[in-house]
Amino acid sequence: MTDGSQDGNALGPAVGTLLTKVSKVEVIKREGNQLRGQIAAELASDATHFTEDSVQLLKFHGMYQQDDRDERAVRKQAGLERAYSMMIRARIPGGILSADQYLAFDRLADDYGNGTMRITTRQTFQLHGILKGDIQQTLRTLNHVLVTTLGGCGDQVRNILMCPAPRADGLHDQLRPYLMALVDALSAKSRAYHEIWLDGERAPSPDEQEEPFYGATYLPRKFKLALAIEGDNCVDVYANDLGMVAHHQNGQLTGFTLMVGGGMGRTAGKEDTYPRLATPIARIEPAELVEVALAIVGIQRDYGNRSERRYSRFKYLLDERGIDWFCKELYGRLGRVLAPAGPLSWAETSDHLGWHRVGGGQDYLGIHVQNGRVQDTAGTRLKSVLRELVSTWRPTVRMTCDQNILLSGLSETAYDQISRALAQSGIRRAEEISTTVRHAMACVALPTCGLALAESERALPAVLAEVEQIVDRLGLSQEVFSIRMTGCANGCARPYIGDVGFVGRSPGLYDIFLGGDFTGSRLNARYEELVPIGKLATRLYGLLSVFKREREAGEGFGDFCRRVGFEYLRQVTGERM
Numbered sequence: 001m002t003d004g005s006q007d008g009n010a011l012g013p014a015v016g017t018l019l020t021k022v023s024k025v026e027v028i029k030r031e032g033n034q035l036r037g038q039i040a041a042e043l044a045s046d047a048t049h050f051t052e053d054s055v056q057l058l059k060f061h062g063m064y065q066q067d068d069r070d071e072r073a074v075r076k077q078a079g080l081e082r083a084y085s086m087m088i089r090a091r092i093p094g095g096i097l098s099a100d101q102y103l104a105f106d107r108l109a110d111d112y113g114n115g116t117m118r119i120t121t122r123q124t125f126q127l128h129g130i131l132k133g134d135i136q137q138t139l140r141t142l143n144h145v146l147v148t149t150l151g152g153c154g155d156q157v158r159n160i161l162m163c164p165a166p167r168a169d170g171l172h173d174q175l176r177p178y179l180m181a182l183v184d185a186l187s188a189k190s191r192a193y194h195e196i197w198l199d200g201e202r203a204p205s206p207d208e209q210e211e212p213f214y215g216a217t218y219l220p221r222k223f224k225l226a227l228a229i230e231g232d233n234c235v236d237v238y239a240n241d242l243g244m245v246a247h248h249q250n251g252q253l254t255g256f257t258l259m260v261g262g263g264m265g266r267t268a269g270k271e272d273t274y275p276r277l278a279t280p281i282a283r284i285e286p287a288e289l290v291e292v293a294l295a296i297v298g299i300q301r302d303y304g305n306r307s308e309r310r311y312s313r314f315k316y317l318l319d320e321r322g323i324d325w326f327c328k329e330l331y332g333r334l335g336r337v338l339a340p341a342g343p344l345s346w347a348e349t350s351d352h353l354g355w356h357r358v359g360g361g362q363d364y365l366g367i368h369v370q371n372g373r374v375q376d377t378a379g380t381r382l383k384s385v386l387r388e389l390v391s392t393w394r395p396t397v398r399m400t401c402d403q404n405i406l407l408s409g410l411s412e413t414a415y416d417q418i419s420r421a422l423a424q425s426g427i428r429r430a431e432e433i434s435t436t437v438r439h440a441m442a443c444v445a446l447p448t449c450g451l452a453l454a455e456s457e458r459a460l461p462a463v464l465a466e467v468e469q470i471v472d473r474l475g476l477s478q479e480v481f482s483i484r485m486t487g488c489a490n491g492c493a494r495p496y497i498g499d500v501g502f503v504g505r506s507p508g509l510y511d512i513f514l515g516g517d518f519t520g521s522r523l524n525a526r527y528e529e530l531v532p533i534g535k536l537a538t539r540l541y542g543l544l545s546v547f548k549r550e551r552e553a554g555e556g557f558g559d560f561c562r563r564v565g566f567e568y569l570r571q572v573t574g575e576r577m
Contacts, residue, residue, distance in 0.1 A: 022306045028056045029155070029217040034210045035060045035192040043196070048132055049084040060156060060218070061193055062149025063088045063135070066128075070447040086130040087448060088138060089152035093183045094162035094176065094227075095123025095399035097147075099390050102397040104145045106387050109374075112138050116383065119372035119403045121441060121493055122224070124152065124159045128448055139197040150193045155219045157186040157297060161226035161235040164398035165352045166362035166408050169251030171229065178289055179227055185290050186225075186297060188214060213294070213301075220304030221312035223297055224263070231347045235401045236520045238262050238277040239494050241314040242296055244289065245344060256289055257341050258282045260296060260326070261318040264491030267310055268453075268505055275496035276315040277523055279323060281330075282338035295333040299326065346519040351402055351438060353430035355415055364398070364408035365415060367422070368433050371442045371457045372403030385425035389418055402441055435480050436468045439518075441494070445487025445504065452487035454504025459533060460485045463502070466537035474541075474548050481557040482518060485510075496523055499558035500540065508533050514543070514569075515562040524558065527566050528575060542573035 028037070037057045042050050050058060055065045067082035075082060090105075097105075105125050109117050114129030130138055139149060151158065162179050166172050190210045211218070227244045228237035237243035243259035262278030284292055303321070305312045318326055331337050353366035369382065376383045389407065390397060393414050398406040410418070419429070430438070443449070445456035464483065471477050481499035486492055488504055495501030497520045501513030509530045516524035531539060544557070546569060551560050561569065569575075 020307055023309050023312075025056055025155075025309060026217055026220075026306045028053050032057050033192075034190040034216070035188070036196070039192075040196050043132070043136070048081065050132070058086075060150070060154035060188065060190075061197070062090065062152030062154075063130075064153060064450075066448045066450060068447050069450075069452075084132070085128070085448075086132065086135055088127045088130050088135070088149055089120065090124050090126075090142065090147050090149050091151040091159045091183075091187075092124040092147065092399070093160050094179050095164045095401075097397040097399075098145070099394040099397065101145045101147055102390050103387065104141055104147070106383065106390075108138055108141055109383075116373055116375040118444065119369055119374065119399050119405065121372075121401055121403060121443075122159050123161055123164065123399045123401055125399075126444075128444075136197055143198055148193070151187055153222075155217075155221055156188055156214065157219075157223045157225060160186075161224075161240070161401060163227075163229050163232060163234050164400055164406060165234075165350070165356070165366075166358050166364060167229075167251075168358050168360070168362075169248070170360075171246070171248050171251055171253060174253045175227060175229070175246055178286065181290050182225065182227075182293055185294055186213075188218070213298070215301070217306070219297070219301050220306045221309060221314075223300060223314060225293070230257075230344060233346050233349045233520050234352065236494055236497060238521055239264055239275075239497060240278060241300070242293060243278045244293075247283075253286055255286060256284050257344060258284060258292065258296075258338075259341075261315040263313050263315045264494050264496055265313060266489045266491065266496075268489040268503075268511075270310065273310060275491060275523060276319070277497070277521070279318070280341035280344065281323065281327060283341050284338055288338075292330075292334065292338070295330055298333065299329055303329075344521075346521055349519050351404065352400055352406055353404060353433075353438065355419075361409055363410050363412070363415070364395075364406045365410060365418060366400075366404055366406045366430060367427065368430060368438060369404050370437070371440075371460060373457065374405075380426035382425065382427055385421055385427065389421060393418065402439070434468050434471070434477065436471055436483065437464050439480065439482040440464055440484065441482075441498075442485045443487055443492040449487060451490060452504065453506050454487045454508065454510060455533070456485045456487040456493070456504060460502075463533065463536050467540055470537060470541045470544060474544055476544060476548060479557065480518060482516075494520075497521075498524065499556070499561075500524075502536055505530055510536060512536070512539060514566070515558050517558045518556055522558070522562075525566070527561075527569070539573075539575065542575065543569060546572050 035057050039054050042054050064087045066087050067084050071083045105117050112130050112134040113127040118126040224240045225242045226235040226237045226240040228235050229246050240262045245257040247254045259278035259280045264275045266273040300314045304317050355365050357363050374383050395407040395409050442456040442460040445452035483500045484493045484495040484498040485502040486495050495503050497516045499516050502510045504510050511526050512528045513524040514527040547560050
C-alpha cells in the first residue's frame with residue numbers, strides 16, 4: 001500500500017493515491033521537507049534531547065536517540081530527566097575502512113562517546129554516548145575522512161554488505177565496483193545532511209526534487225542488501241531483503257543469483273510476524289545488477305505497507321501478493337523476463353579469523369572481537385592495541401558480519417610483530433578461542449536499546465562460559481555450531497538462522513530456538529519458551545548429550561535437532577513446553 005505521495009520514476013509508473021490511513025511515521029516523513037523537519041532548530045536549542053518527530057527523521061541521518069536505562073528509575077526518583085545521548089551509526093559499504101578512517105572512529109569514541117566502538121552485524125561502527133551538543137563535530141570529523149552516517153538507519157536502503165576478505169583470485173576486487181555502484185544508486189540524495197551537519201547551506205526551493213528515486217516519503221521500512229560469494233555465506237545473505245550471490249569461474253565473475261524477501265524481525269506474541277529466508281528468483285548478468293536492484297527496491301517503495309509498520313517489511317509484501325505477482329511486476333518494470341535461478345552451493349562458512357596468506361599484498365589477520373565491542377577491559381587492551389597497530393602498520397581495516405576485524409595488506413614481518421603485540425595486550429589467537437565463543441553473536445540490548453526486553457551483550461559471555469565447560473565435559477570442543485542472543489524478538493543478531501538462538505522475552509527470560517544450520521541457509525524454530533537465563537546452558541547440556549550419543553556421522557547440531565524433531569528431544573531430555 002502507499003500514501004500516494006511518491007513521485008514515480010523511470011522504472012515504473014507512480015502509484016495512484018489510495019484512501020488508506022498511513023502511520024504517524026509516514027506523516028512525519030511526508031511533512032519533513034526531505035529529512036529536515038525541525039532538526040536544525042532543535043539542535044540549536046538548549047534542550048538535552050530532540051522531540052519525537054525529529055527523532056524519526058534523525059534515523060535517516062544515521063542516529064538513534066537513547067538513554068541509559070540502568071539510570072532511569074534513580075533519575076526519575078530524583079526528579080531528573082533521562083540520561084539522553086545519541087547512538088551514531090556510520091555507513092561503511094562492505095565494512096572496509098582506511099587506516100585514517102579507523103583512527104577517526106577511535107578518537108571520536110574517546111572524545112565524545114563512551115570510549116568504545118561497536119561493530120554491528122552489518123559491517124559498520126556504532127558510537128554510543130554522543131551528547132546532543134557533540135553530534136555536529138562528530139559528523140564533521142567523519143566527513144573529513146570521507147565517512148558518512150547518512151543511510152545508517154531509517155526507512156531507506158541500509159549499509160550494503162559484502163564478504164570483506166581479500167581473495168587470491170582477485171574476485172573481491174572485481175565485486176567492489178558493483179557494490180559501490182549499488183551504494184551510489186540507492187543512497188538518499190537529500191542535501192539535508194550536509195545542510196544541517198556540515199556546511200550550513202540553505203535548503204533548495206520547495207519545487208526542486210531532491211529525491212528522484214525515494215520521493216517524499218522514502219521506503220515503508222528499512223531495506224537490507226547483501227552481496228555474497230557462492231560457497232561462503234559469511235554475510236548471511238538469506239537474511240536480507242535483497243540478496244545477491246556472485247558466481248565465479250576461474251576467478252572471474254560470471255553473474256549473480258538474486259534472492260528476495262529475507263528478514264529477521266518479528267514481534268513476540270504476534271504469530272503473523274515472523275522471520276523469513278530470502279527466496280531465489282533469478283540469475284542475471286553482472287551488467288544488469290544495478291538496474292534490477294533499483295526495480296526491486298522500487299516495488300517495495302510503491303507497494304509496501306505504509307499503514308502498519310509492523311507489517312511494512314518487504315517480506316510481508318511478497319507473502320501477501322505472492323512471488324508470481326512480484327516477478328510479473330518486476331519483469332514489467334524491466335521490460336524483459338529474467339533467467340530462472342539455479343541451485344546454490346555453500347561450503348562451511350568461514351569467520352576469516354587467524355592469519356591468511358593471500359598473496360599480492362593482500363595477506364590479512366582476522367582478530368576476534370567478542371560481541372563486536374572494541375574496548376579496553378581489565379583483562380584485555382583491544383582498543384589500545386588496535387590503535388597502535390593501525391597507526392604503525394597502516395593496514396586496511398575490514399569488518400565482518402559476525403562482528404570481527406580483519407587487518408589486511410600485511411607482510412609476514414608485520415604479522416610476527418602484530419601477533420606479539422596482541423598477545424601482550426591479552427588478545428587470544430584465533431586457534432586459542434573455543435568454537436563456542438568464535439561463532440557466537442549478541443545484539444547490544446540493555447542499557448541503551450529502547451526495544452530491549454532482556455539482556456544480551458552483557459549477558460552472553462557468562463552463558464558462553466558455562467556452555468564452554470559443558471562442551472569440554474562432553475568431548476565436543478571441536479564441534480562447530482553458532483549461538484546467537486538478542487534482547488528482543490527483532491533479531492538484530494540474526495538468532496533465527498543460527499544453530500541455537502536465545503531470544504529475550506522479558507527480564508531474565510528467553511525463548512530457545514533450535515535447528516538452523518551453520519551456513520545460515522535454514523530457519524530454526526522455537527523449542528522452548530521463557531527459560532530463565534541461569535538455565536540456558538543447562539538446557540543445552542541435555543540437548544548436546546543426546547546429540548553426542550545419537551548423531552549420525554558428520555551431522556551438525558542444528559541438522560540433528562531438525563532430523564530427530566523437537567518432540568523427541570523434549571521426551572529424552574525431560575523438558576516440556
